[in-house]
Amino acid sequence: MTGVALTAAQQSAVQRRTVFVLSLGQVLGGIAFGATVSLGALLAADISGSDALSGLATASVTLGAAMCAIPLARLAARVGRRPALADVSALVGITIALHVGGMYALSPLFGVLADRWGRLRVVLLGQVLLAAALAFAIFVGTEQWGVIVALILLGLGWSAATVAGAALLTEASAPEVRTRRQGRSDSLMSLSAAAGSVLAGVVLSNFQYAGLGVAASVLVLAIVVLSPLGRIRPQ
Numbered sequence: 030m031t032g033v034a035l036t037a038a039q040q041s042a043v044q045r046r047t048v049f050v051l052s053l054g055q056v057l058g059g060i061a062f063g064a065t066v067s068l069g070a071l072l073a074a075d076i077s078g079s080d081a082l083s084g085l086a087t088a089s090v091t092l093g094a095a096m097c098a099i100p101l102a103r104l105a106a107r108v109g110r111r112p113a114l115a116d117v118s119a120l121v122g123i124t125i126a127l128h129v130g131g132m133y134a135l136s137p138l139f140g141v142l143a144d145r146w147g148r149l150r151v152v153l154l155g156q157v158l159l160a161a162a163l164a165f166a167i168f169v170g171t172e173q174w175g176v177i178v179a180l181i182l183l184g185l186g187w188s189a190a191t192v193a194g195a196a197l198l199t200e201a202s203a204p205e206v207r208t209r210r211q212g213r214s215d216s217l218m219s220l221s222a223a224a225g226s227v228l229a230g231v232v233l234s235n236f237q238y239a240g241l242g243v244a245a246s247v248l249v250l251a252i253v254v255l256s257p258l259g260r261i262r263p264q
Contacts, residue, residue, distance in 0.1 A: 131184025
């Protein structure tokens with residue numbers, strides 16, 4: 030049985046429909062995941078009575094996704110979504126799994142450190158890890174292993190800063206406004222990530238990883254400079 034040849038207009042229509050469905054799935058998945066991250070952390074802290082365990086729910090959800098990345102990448106490499114991507118799917122999957130693991134695997138540990146060392150110190154620890162990630166991106170960003178190490182350190186720095194920052198925000202907020210403020214914080218963080226992704230693509234295409242690392246270093250420096258504001262007494 031022979032297939033039916035599609036005209037150029039029909040192929041274009043199929044492609045547009047496919048892109049729309051994939052984009053819609055990404056948007057809905059992002060909304061669901063964002064709600065799980067923000068509300069899951071608040072619920073875990075409320076049930077356990079400890080901010081140190083607030084990252085456990087998020088860590089569990091994302092570790093599951095990270096563990097699925099490797100077998101899914103191998104499956105993509107075997108059958109191929111696009112022939113041009115088949116050879117690198119496994120490597121990309123492993124790299125992303127390590128990055129996501131860095132973001133969430135140690136969330137409970139950073140929560141414990143935030144309780145013992147103080148929120149602000151762990152936030153600054155996160156900036157040290159982020160600075161190390163940027164150093165790898167600047168100096169060895171053209172090497173495969175350098176990118177992998179940078180992404181792992183980036184995930185760890187994000188985890189430390191986010192867990193401790195969320196705990197700091199919780200402490201500084203009255204119970205009746207705590208959930209609303211946390212939701213606003215998560216929304217602003219997600220919007221900033223979306224805007225940063227677009228800007229990062231522009232910077233990367235023009236200045237490579239070194240330029241991107243230098244630009245991101247400005248943000249890390251700004252957080253370090255503004256960190257004394259975190260010592261303001263809770264209202």
